[in-house]
Amino acid sequence: MPLFNMHQIRARLGRNQRLLGLDPGQKTIGLALSDVSLMLASPYGTLRRAKLSAVAAEIGAIARREDVGALVSGLPLSLDGSFGPAAQAARDWMATLSEQVGLPAAMWDERLSSSAVNRMLIQDADISRRRRAELVDKLAAAYMLQGALDASASPADGEDGA
Secondary structure (H helix, E strand, C coil): CCEECHHHHHHHCCCCCEEEEEEECCCEEEEEEECCCCCCEEEEEEEECCCHHHHHHHHHHHHHHHCEEEEEEEECCCCCCCCCHHHHHHHHHHHHHHHHHCCCEEEEECCCHHHHHHHHHHHCCCCCHHHHHHHHHHHHHHHHHHHHHHHHCCHHHHCCCC
Protein backbone atom coordinates (compact mmCIF):
# COMPACT_ATOMS: atom_id res chain seq x y z
CA MET A 1 0.00 0.00 0.00
CA PRO A 2 1.51 3.38 -0.92
CA LEU A 3 2.09 6.13 1.61
CA PHE A 4 -0.15 9.17 1.37
CA ASN A 5 0.03 12.80 2.45
CA MET A 6 -2.09 14.03 5.36
CA HIS A 7 -4.75 15.65 3.17
CA GLN A 8 -5.21 12.37 1.30
CA ILE A 9 -5.40 10.48 4.60
CA ARG A 10 -8.11 12.82 5.91
CA ALA A 11 -10.09 12.36 2.69
CA ARG A 12 -9.91 8.54 3.00
CA LEU A 13 -11.22 8.36 6.56
CA GLY A 14 -14.74 7.17 7.23
CA ARG A 15 -17.11 9.05 9.49
CA ASN A 16 -15.92 9.06 13.12
CA GLN A 17 -12.68 7.23 12.35
CA ARG A 18 -9.50 8.17 14.16
CA LEU A 19 -5.82 8.34 13.33
CA LEU A 20 -3.22 6.29 15.19
CA GLY A 21 0.12 8.05 15.52
CA LEU A 22 3.30 6.00 15.83
CA ASP A 23 6.71 7.12 17.04
CA PRO A 24 9.01 4.14 16.40
CA GLY A 25 12.11 4.05 18.54
CA GLN A 26 14.91 1.53 19.01
CA LYS A 27 13.16 -0.40 21.81
CA THR A 28 9.58 0.86 21.88
CA ILE A 29 6.94 2.38 19.64
CA GLY A 30 5.02 5.29 21.12
CA LEU A 31 1.33 5.44 20.23
CA ALA A 32 -1.11 8.34 20.13
CA LEU A 33 -4.74 8.49 19.11
CA SER A 34 -6.69 11.35 17.55
CA ASP A 35 -10.21 12.24 18.52
CA VAL A 36 -12.95 11.63 15.94
CA SER A 37 -13.01 15.31 14.96
CA LEU A 38 -9.29 15.05 14.06
CA MET A 39 -8.44 18.09 16.17
CA LEU A 40 -6.71 16.61 19.21
CA ALA A 41 -4.03 13.94 19.64
CA SER A 42 -3.69 12.15 22.97
CA PRO A 43 -1.01 9.76 24.21
CA TYR A 44 -2.26 6.18 23.97
CA GLY A 45 0.51 3.80 25.03
CA THR A 46 3.65 2.03 23.94
CA LEU A 47 4.51 -1.25 22.27
CA ARG A 48 7.75 -3.16 22.57
CA ARG A 49 9.63 -3.14 19.28
CA ALA A 50 9.48 -6.70 17.92
CA LYS A 51 9.20 -8.50 14.61
CA LEU A 52 7.09 -6.50 12.20
CA SER A 53 4.41 -9.20 11.99
CA ALA A 54 3.92 -9.09 15.79
CA VAL A 55 3.79 -5.28 15.80
CA ALA A 56 1.30 -5.35 12.91
CA ALA A 57 -0.94 -7.77 14.81
CA GLU A 58 -0.94 -5.52 17.90
CA ILE A 59 -1.55 -2.36 15.89
CA GLY A 60 -4.31 -4.09 13.93
CA ALA A 61 -6.04 -5.06 17.19
CA ILE A 62 -5.79 -1.48 18.47
CA ALA A 63 -7.08 -0.15 15.14
CA ARG A 64 -10.15 -2.38 15.28
CA ARG A 65 -10.84 -1.60 18.94
CA GLU A 66 -10.47 2.19 18.52
CA ASP A 67 -11.99 2.52 15.00
CA VAL A 68 -8.74 3.72 13.47
CA GLY A 69 -8.93 4.51 9.77
CA ALA A 70 -5.28 5.35 9.06
CA LEU A 71 -1.79 5.43 10.54
CA VAL A 72 0.60 8.37 10.84
CA SER A 73 4.22 7.60 11.63
CA GLY A 74 7.10 9.86 12.49
CA LEU A 75 9.61 10.53 9.71
CA PRO A 76 13.12 11.07 11.12
CA LEU A 77 14.46 13.66 8.69
CA SER A 78 17.95 15.01 9.30
CA LEU A 79 18.13 18.28 11.23
CA ASP A 80 18.68 20.13 7.95
CA GLY A 81 15.49 18.57 6.56
CA SER A 82 17.22 16.12 4.24
CA PHE A 83 16.00 12.58 3.65
CA GLY A 84 18.75 10.27 4.93
CA PRO A 85 19.15 6.55 5.65
CA ALA A 86 17.08 6.69 8.86
CA ALA A 87 14.19 8.33 7.01
CA GLN A 88 14.38 5.72 4.23
CA ALA A 89 14.38 2.87 6.76
CA ALA A 90 11.39 4.42 8.57
CA ARG A 91 9.53 4.87 5.29
CA ASP A 92 10.16 1.25 4.26
CA TRP A 93 9.06 0.01 7.71
CA MET A 94 5.87 2.08 7.56
CA ALA A 95 4.97 0.98 4.03
CA THR A 96 5.30 -2.67 5.07
CA LEU A 97 3.38 -2.11 8.32
CA SER A 98 0.59 -0.32 6.43
CA GLU A 99 0.33 -3.26 4.04
CA GLN A 100 0.25 -5.84 6.85
CA VAL A 101 -2.32 -3.92 8.92
CA GLY A 102 -4.41 -3.06 5.86
CA LEU A 103 -4.68 0.66 6.62
CA PRO A 104 -3.46 3.67 4.66
CA ALA A 105 -0.56 5.54 6.19
CA ALA A 106 1.24 8.86 6.08
CA MET A 107 4.60 9.99 7.40
CA TRP A 108 5.13 13.23 9.31
CA ASP A 109 8.32 15.07 10.23
CA GLU A 110 9.25 14.11 13.78
CA ARG A 111 12.45 16.13 14.09
CA LEU A 112 13.03 17.11 17.70
CA SER A 113 9.69 15.72 18.95
CA SER A 114 11.36 13.58 21.62
CA SER A 115 13.67 16.47 22.56
CA ALA A 116 10.73 18.86 22.92
CA VAL A 117 8.80 16.37 25.06
CA ASN A 118 11.83 15.64 27.26
CA ARG A 119 12.45 19.36 27.74
CA MET A 120 8.81 19.89 28.74
CA LEU A 121 8.88 16.98 31.18
CA ILE A 122 12.09 18.24 32.80
CA GLN A 123 11.33 21.96 32.94
CA ASP A 124 7.58 22.16 33.29
CA ALA A 125 6.47 18.89 34.82
CA ASP A 126 9.51 18.17 37.05
CA ILE A 127 9.28 14.44 36.36
CA SER A 128 11.99 11.97 37.34
CA ARG A 129 14.27 10.40 34.73
CA ARG A 130 12.67 6.97 35.22
CA ARG A 131 9.13 8.31 34.83
CA ARG A 132 10.20 10.36 31.78
CA ALA A 133 11.49 7.19 30.11
CA GLU A 134 8.03 5.65 30.57
CA LEU A 135 6.22 8.67 29.13
CA VAL A 136 8.43 10.11 26.40
CA ASP A 137 7.56 7.70 23.57
CA LYS A 138 3.79 8.06 23.77
CA LEU A 139 4.04 11.81 24.39
CA ALA A 140 6.37 12.18 21.39
CA ALA A 141 3.81 10.25 19.29
CA ALA A 142 1.08 12.65 20.45
CA TYR A 143 3.31 15.67 19.73
CA MET A 144 4.02 14.38 16.21
CA LEU A 145 0.38 13.47 15.51
CA GLN A 146 -0.83 16.84 16.78
CA GLY A 147 1.54 18.58 14.38
CA ALA A 148 0.17 16.51 11.50
CA LEU A 149 -3.43 17.24 12.50
CA ASP A 150 -2.79 20.97 12.85
CA ALA A 151 -0.94 21.28 9.56
CA SER A 152 -3.54 19.35 7.58
CA ALA A 153 -6.66 20.95 9.06
CA SER A 154 -8.75 23.03 6.73
CA PRO A 155 -9.57 26.58 7.89
CA ALA A 156 -13.20 25.52 8.44
CA ASP A 157 -12.14 22.78 10.90
CA GLY A 158 -11.51 25.34 13.63
CA GLU A 159 -14.77 27.23 13.15
CA ASP A 160 -17.76 26.51 15.34
CA GLY A 161 -20.32 27.93 12.94
CA ALA A 162 -21.24 30.82 15.24
